[in-house]
Amino acid sequence: MFRFPKIDLSKFDLPPHGSAGTDRLSERMVRFQRTQEAAFAKWAQTYGRPGDPSGPAAGGDTILDMEAPGAPGGAWTAPRPGQGRAAQPEFDPSALMRGLREGRPASRGRSPVPVPPGARFEERAFTGTAGSRRYKVYVPSGYAGRALPLVVMLHGCTQDPDDFAAGTQMNALAEEQTFLVAYPAQAQSAHMQRCWNWYAAGDQAREGGEPELIAGIARAVIAEFSADPTRVYAAGLSAGGAAAAILAATYPDLFAAVGIHSGLACGAARDLPSALAAMKGQAGPTRTNPRAVPTIVFHGDGDRTVHPANGDQVLAQAGAAPGLTETVTRDTSPGGIAYTRTVRSDASGRPVQEHWLLHGAGHAWSGGSPAGSYTEPRGPDASRAMLRFFLSHTLEPRAGA
Structure with missing residues (x-):
């Protein structure tokens, strides 16, 4: 259980020990300590304690847990049966309070993302008919x-x-390679664990839900930076990967290609119980998208959080x-992960579908950096x-458009 750190009175310039002034100050500090702990306990009772699976947050909203790597450069992996939640970074109450005041999640002590000279990594806010979300946009130094x-x-x-x-x-x-990157941020008010609500029926439609918000963010970036509207792509991990699959189904007129890493197909679930079943490889029937969107899938066959069968269903x-040529190759990455690429x-000769099945890999972004969470x-x-797959595709107009 988290407790606020005890206040070290030795750091203060106080009168000699035992004086009435010191005793009164000590009493006030102890009362302050207890007040802070009581306030945090009340907050935790409502929202769940960080890293505590017994809190309401764990029982209410599903979280795709991972175990932290055991050594530098190691992989984030799904927990083995019977094990608890993933180890959490050191919790910083001051960062939490700042995040609550500013309406965005605490950074949990991570170092700032490096930005080279001339580049920008800035925060924005988008508001549309479906609501509002914050996002960050990376503008490379070569942007002119x-x-x-x-x-x-x-x-x-x-x-x-x-x-x-x-x-x-x-x-x-x-x-x-000089392109723009936008990172929509899921609001904690929309999901306690900041998951995209891929399993909610209202967030699988073109209008009124999270797909509309994400599409709105993409259009806002296009407008602000004069981006190429024929070369807009979406990629995501896990719940974000499922959200990217939903974008392919709902906004094929905006996204020229999508990438789904360890995700699920649009409509694989319609509520929380069916989401849990889908994550185990028991997804419900899904329809073929009305318009084919080039898709690349990465999935580990050792993924115990989202069953690898979901990658096949996405494709x-x-x-x-009809008439596509299929090529299957097998290789091993420099880091030692074997994979099959279809x-x-x-x-x-242009690839319109790719499937990278990573042998022995878990629920983590392949080839990612240990500077971020959930990476292999x-x-x-x-x-x-x-x-590489994205840039081989540009948005083609609808027939008759």
């Missing part, structure tokens, strides 16, 4: 007003834009023109592979 591609990155549960940027290293790729839902290409540094570089 020309129409750049835009990649929308959707974090997983318990993450935030800074954490996801640090783990995926997408900003570094944006700096290297089945994505749809594709590519389905059109007549011109040993795996093939998912960020670079997704970007």
